[in-house]
Amino acid sequence: xxxxxxxxxxxxxxxxxxxxxxxxxxxxxxxxxxxxxxxxxxxxxxxxxxxxxxxxxxxxxxxxxxxxxxxxxxxxxxxxxxxxxxxxxxxxxxxxxxxxxxxxxxxxxxxxxxxxxxxxxxxxxxxxxxxxxxxxxxxxxxxxxxxxxxxxxxxxxxxxxxxxxxxxxxxxxxxxxxxxxxxxxxxxxxxxxxxxxxxxxxxxxxxxxxxxx
Amino acid sequence: xxxxxxxxxxxxxxxxxxxxxxxxxxxxxxxxxxxxxxxxxxxxxxxxxxxxxxxxxxxxxxxxxxxxxxxxxxxxxxxxxxxxxxxxxxxxxxxxxxxxxxxxxxxxxxxxxxxxxxxxxxxxxxxxxxxxxxxxxxxxxxxxxxxxxxxxxxxxxxxxxxxxxxxxxxxxxxxxxxxxxxxxxxxxxxxxxxxxxxxxxxxxxxxxxxxxxxxxxxxxxxxxxxxxxxxxxxxxxxxxxxxxxxxxxxxxxxxxxxxxxxxxxxxxxxxxxxxxxxxxxxxxxxxxxxxxxxxxxxxxxxxxxxxxxxxxxxxxxxxxxxxxxxxxxxxxxxxxxxxxxxxxxxxxxxxxxxxxxxxxxxxxxxxxxxxxxxxxxxxxxxxxxxxxxxxxxxxxxxxxxxxxxxxxxxxxxxxxxxxxxxxxxxxxx
Ligand code: SF4
Ligand code: SF4
Numbered sequence: 001x002x003x004x005x006x007x008x009x010x011x012x013x014x015x016x017x018x019x020x021x022x023x024x025x026x027x028x029x030x031x032x033x034x035x036x037x038x039x040x041x042x043x044x045x046x047x048x049x050x051x052x053x054x055x056x057x058x059x060x061x062x063x064x065x066x067x068x069x070x071x072x073x074x075x076x077x078x079x080x081x082x083x084x085x086x087x088x089x090x091x092x093x094x095x096x097x098x099x100x101x102x103x104x105x106x107x108x109x110x111x112x113x114x115x116x117x118x119x120x121x122x123x124x125x126x127x128x129x130x131x132x133x134x135x136x137x138x139x140x141x142x143x144x145x146x147x148x149x150x151x152x153x154x155x156x157x158x159x160x161x162x163x164x165x166x167x168x169x170x171x172x173x174x175x176x177x178x179x180x181x182x183x184x185x186x187x188x189x190x191x192x193x194x195x196x197x198x199x200x201x202x203x204x205x206x207x208x209x210x211x212x213x
Numbered sequence: 214x215x216x217x218x219x220x221x222x223x224x225x226x227x228x229x230x231x232x233x234x235x236x237x238x239x240x241x242x243x244x245x246x247x248x249x250x251x252x253x254x255x256x257x258x259x260x261x262x263x264x265x266x267x268x269x270x271x272x273x274x275x276x277x278x279x280x281x282x283x284x285x286x287x288x289x290x291x292x293x294x295x296x297x298x299x300x301x302x303x304x305x306x307x308x309x310x311x312x313x314x315x316x317x318x319x320x321x322x323x324x325x326x327x328x329x330x331x332x333x334x335x336x337x338x339x340x341x342x343x344x345x346x347x348x349x350x351x352x353x354x355x356x357x358x359x360x361x362x363x364x365x366x367x368x369x370x371x372x373x374x375x376x377x378x379x380x381x382x383x384x385x386x387x388x389x390x391x392x393x394x395x396x397x398x399x400x401x402x403x404x405x406x407x408x409x410x411x412x413x414x415x416x417x418x419x420x421x422x423x424x425x426x427x428x429x430x431x432x433x434x435x436x437x438x439x440x441x442x443x444x445x446x447x448x449x450x451x452x453x454x455x456x457x458x459x460x461x462x463x464x465x466x467x468x469x470x471x472x473x474x475x476x477x478x479x480x481x482x483x484x485x486x487x488x489x490x491x492x493x494x495x496x497x498x499x500x501x502x503x504x505x506x507x508x509x510x511x512x513x514x515x516x517x518x519x520x521x522x523x524x525x526x527x528x529x530x531x532x533x534x535x536x537x538x539x540x541x542x543x544x545x546x547x548x549x550x551x552x553x554x555x556x557x558x559x560x561x562x563x564x565x566x567x568x569x570x571x572x573x574x575x576x577x578x579x580x581x582x583x584x585x586x587x588x589x590x591x592x593x594x595x596x597x598x599x600x601x602x603x604x605x606x607x608x609x610x611x612x613x614x615x616x617x618x619x620x621x622x623x624x625x626x627x628x629x630x631x632x633x634x635x636x637x638x639x640x641x642x
Binding site for chain 1: 231233237241244245246249322323326327481489493531553558
């Protein structure tokens with residue numbers, strides 16, 4: 001078995017299994033820790049608050065936007081760009097089809113390139129702020145930097161593989177994807193799942209109080 | 214307590230208080246630092262150490278080391294953080310007690326919705342258990358243990374103030390009245406600093422025909438247990454009120470114009486005591502708004518001064534009473550203007566969460582009040598500010614004096630409502 005076969009075959013299966021099991025374990029672990037039932041008489045619904053809290057924090061608030069605009073622009077650019085290129089890139093759809101048998105309409109090539117550029121620009125803004133902004137520098141740790149670099153390398157090698165000119169370029173992309181999948185559940189990249197719980201808990205607390213800031 | 218012991222005691226408490234909610238906060242924080250932009254301590258100083266999430270670091274470290282899912286796998290790869298030490302806890306002490314008023318503003322900007330305020334409250338449990346707490350708060354605890362009040366207000370002092378207010382208003386105030394509908398509790402600050410609120414209650418409730426009383430056994434609403442982070446003390450203080458209220462057989466306990474006291478008894482109270490109360494807790498602002506809407510305390514001539522409202526964090530943002538004070542003000546004040554970001558986005562006065570009881574934090578508190586003062590200064594021709602929390606009110610008075618601003622009156626909402634009540638003759642005529 002060649003390099004490409006290995007990273008797309010056994011290594012990918014192992015990485016995907018580690019990703020799925022460890023991520024599920026971590027989320028399940030958080031849910032299992034539980035929370036004491038609140039017996040104060042409620043004024044509103046905790047469940048509605050859980051949902052509202054999740055939706056509300058997707059949107060930045062005007063009053064803070066002037067102070068945090070770089071972050072808002074960088075954050076949205078990166079996350080939306082990544083979402084689009086991951087789910088609507090033609091190669092990704094083919095790849096998903098190969099494993100899950102489902103597919104949908106991909107973005108045209110120019111759309112994919114635009115989404116990638118937006119995602120790159122966002123990621124770079126966030127990363128530069130990580131060491132240039134005194135607040136972010138103070139609170140950032142090794143995990144933040146590794147997560148950023150790995151994501152960057154996955155995206156970069158993905159772009160290099162886009163031409164389909166060399167199989168090995170696709171292999172390098174897949175190698176980074178495999179490493180990223182293995183690293184993901186042990187790192188802060190898990191925020192992609194844990195945000196639901198965190199926003200939801202706060203939303204539920206406020207929801208019981210009949211409000212949701 | 215030996216040094217290792219202290220660190221271990223604190224860590225054990227941190228872990229005990231890290232439930233699924235707190236753990237999800239620790240797991241979701243992406244270190245984006247946006248929360249700094251919402252915190253008045255960072256805004257006033259621009260010092261990164263006042264970044265809200267940074268204040269939690271020792272507790273996060275303990276969690277990652279000992280409780281986080283998959284921590285044993287991380288351990289195999291040497292990826293666990295080192296153990297929390299007493300030195301580290303001491304280094305963080307000022308961040309945990311002096312620079313967080315538990316105002317909850319950072320949660321609004323946080324993309325993950327992390328409740329830093331609630332987590333600081335839990336983190337203080339570890340600090341209190343290890344006895345790493347500011348002297349100012351320790352003194353308040355001593356007073357509470359001796360007199361039930363953090364300022365040492367005895368029942369004798371309360372009764373003297375009640376007598377004085379009876380004389381001022383000419384209205385009899387019944388203490389320990391069995392079977393009254395409402396039992397009012399007050400903060401020490403109100404009893405000693407703003408006793409006219411007792412007279413205001415007397416006027417308003419007489420007009421509304423509300424039967425009310427004050428207990429000579431449990432009159433204190435301030436919960437220093439919540440501020441210092443001592444669950445057992447917080448429970449003891451709430452229990453005192455619950456016992457007195459249930460003994461008198463009242464239907465409602467009125468939480469006063471004090472921020473954290475409301476959260477302590479209304480939202481945390483039943484959970485501390487471990488059962489629902491046999492009465493309802495109602496905030497004085499809620500009650501006044503209800504009485505007004507029921508037509509029992511119609512408004513008379515409005516106060517003509519240009520006024521604004523300070524939103525005490527624990528009553529408004531964390532308490533949910535957003536519209537009520539505004540409805541009352543609209544009817545009591547002819548020229549009401551809002552501060553920038555009023556309501557849920559209000560800026561804290563800088564002295565909540567036990568900060569004002571901690572003299573060590575005075576300078577920082579005053580710096581943080583600067584953000585509030587800027588908001589006040591931005592309103593041209595402002596003559597008065599309504600501050601429905603006795604603690605915030607003291608912080609305002611001190612902060613304004615510090616800035617030599619003498620032309621701005623600071624007043625409570627209850628007083629304003631009492632002063633602008635429609636006269637009985639007016640109502641009847
Ligand atoms: S709760 Fe308030 S004081 Fe505490 S860190 Fe957040 S914004 Fe600052
Ligand atoms: S804003 Fe929220 S996610 Fe960002 S650093 Fe602060 S607590 Fe963490």
